[in-house]
Amino acid sequence: MNVMVRRLLMGIFLAAWGSLAHAQGVTQSTLEKIREYRAIYVGHRESAVPFSYMVGDEPMGYSIDICDRITDAIKLALNDAALRVVKVPVTSSSRFLMLQAGTVDLECGSTTNTKIRQQLVSFGLTTFVSGIKAVVRKDSPIRQISDLDGKVVVTTSGTSTERSVRNVLTMRKVSGLFKTGRSHAYSLGMVISSQADAFVIDDVLLSGMVASSAQIDKLRILDENFGYEPYSIVMRRDDPEFKRLVDQTLRGLMQSGELERIYAKWFISPIPPKGINLNLPMSDLLKALIANPNDEGN
Secondary structure: HHHHHHHHHHHHHHHHHHHHHHHOOOOOOHHHHHHHHHHEEEOOOOOEOOOOOOOOOOOEEEHHHHHHHHHHHHHHHOOOOOEEEEEEOOOOHHHHHHHHHOOEEEOOOOOOOOOOHHOOOOEEOEEEEEEEEEEEOOOOOOHHHHHHOOOOEEEOOOOOOOHHHHHHHHHHHOOOOEEOOOHHHHHHHHHOOOOOOEEEEHHHHHHHHHOOOOOHHEEEEEOOOOEEEOOOOOOOOOHHHHHHHHHHHHHHHHHHHHHHHHHHHHOOOOEEOEEEEEOOOOHHHHHHHHHHOOOOOO
């Protein structure tokens, strides 16, 4: 069975499961579910460097380390050190449906907290703030956002980036031609192969992708930001007890300085598998959010 057919069948299955869960109503809390199954299901991304990505068969990254602290707190709260932690791959298109259906209990990737998404899922305290930037081919005449007029701009399907980019281009009276890629890697490949003029995504993801690309010498990231996006750990909506536990854990990491240590490990130190150092010191905006945490989103 090829990849496209497998994804289609999985999409149909999840949609049916999500509809059934919605129709029946969710009556079991996340902690009750975890206690019953004696397992915590953690959704992770496979190529969101350095937040959540695969090195061999192992998911790792900044968000994964944060979620490891949360799963430790869940084990403590349920007084069950033997709870299994099951890592489940999710995509930008499937992550919210899998949370709603109960397939995963936490989503630990690079997900932006927005007011629109808050109608579907619940977000923990902000753990990262990213700028939104574009990458172009090094030989491209594009130097700034205004140069995108009439150009083909690709974003990844299921992300919040396209809305942000469209808003900025509309405000600046710049007319772009939009395409979507099925994954970040596919979207970047569209630029490299000249199917698109620019790929727009969160700047840290972009830096990680470009730094690890075999085509690094052919790519250039624009200086201008399209905006800023707050990242959070994601949970099922309408489960205040579970959200309270997640937020208490995150607040503890912030107050103890542990979150800054996790940040330093992934953003200003060499990271697997190639030992690349992203050299991205913590922004003043993130420092302010650690001092005064919130889950407001944008």
